[in-house]
Structure formats: structure tokens, C-alpha cells
Amino acid sequence: MAKRFWLMKSDPETYGLRHLKKEKGQTTYWDGVRNYQARNFMRDDMRVGDGVLFYHSQQDPPAVVATCKITRAGYPDPSQFDKRSKYFDPKSSKESPRWYVVDLTLDRELARPLGLPEIKETPGLEDMMVARKGSRLSIQPVTAEEWKIVLALGRRKRKSS
DNA sequence: GCCAACGTTGGC
């Protein structure tokens, strides 16, 4: 299957690039997703080697800050079974887990954050889901074309005027 | 901090 591309959102105060950089092997599992559409992407569609745009929400401006790679495909989210976790789900069971995670490894930090306003005004990126009003989905598919444009923009510092 | 968008829950 062809390599796919994704965008994954996180509030940098809760879990941001600075956290990911400190992880062993700069790898983490993406726990806590409790939305079925996002769950389905992780469980059914994401494959090892897929590219991920790491996006910081809840900051000004929100921005893509790094690229990552999927290093393990979907498996049950351990936090759903942990009574002490805020992600504990009493309705889930090990026999039929409700929530899934993938493993994510940092690929490279962008030379500069690519902010949401710039995404919205860049030709070729205006149809990205993240650019649309009211788009709350925390995992979104990205096209190969969009991926290329984002990387080209994030690869170098913005020209100063 | 506000609030629009939108997903989920639960009574009927």
C-alpha cells in the first residue's frame, strides 16, 4: 500500500514537541484519543512508515512544528484499562478494546513553525482539513501534494522583508 | 475567556 500522510494535533502544554523530544528514541504512543473517526484512522488506516505532521493547537498561532513517522501500527490503547488514568473507559474490555493507539517517532523539527494563517493563505493548502472552520478532528488525512508543500515551506526560514 | 462547531448521551 502506498505511503499515506496525516496530521496529528496536540495541545503543547499537555503534550508537545518538547515532550516528544525527551522520550526514549523520541518515540511515543498516541494515547487518549476518544473520538471514533480518529480511532478508525489509527486502527484501520495508519501503517508503519506513514508520515505525520505534528501540529500544536491551543497556541498563537497554532502551527505545524515537526514531522514524525508511524513506527507501529494500531494496537489497543493501554490507558483505557487503567483505572487511575483519566482516559479509563469502563465500557471497554481487553477482549474487545474500544480505543487504539499508534507509535509515533520524531522525524525532524521544521526549520520554522508553519502557522495556521499561512496554511490558509498558501495555494494548494487551502483545502486542508485543519484550515476549515470548526474542524476539531485531532487526526486528519493529508494528501501527498499537501505534504510536499508543507515540507517545502517548513524547510527554511521565512524570507525577512 | 468566549463561543461556534460538533460529537455524545439519554429520555422518550
Next chain:
DNA sequence: GCCAACGTTGGC
């Protein structure tokens, strides 16, 4: 199965 109430996300 409808839909009002409610809770959360996330840009601004």
C-alpha cells in the same frame, strides 16, 4: 430512532 441537552475542542 429522534433530538434536546450537554460536554469538549480549539480558533480567536
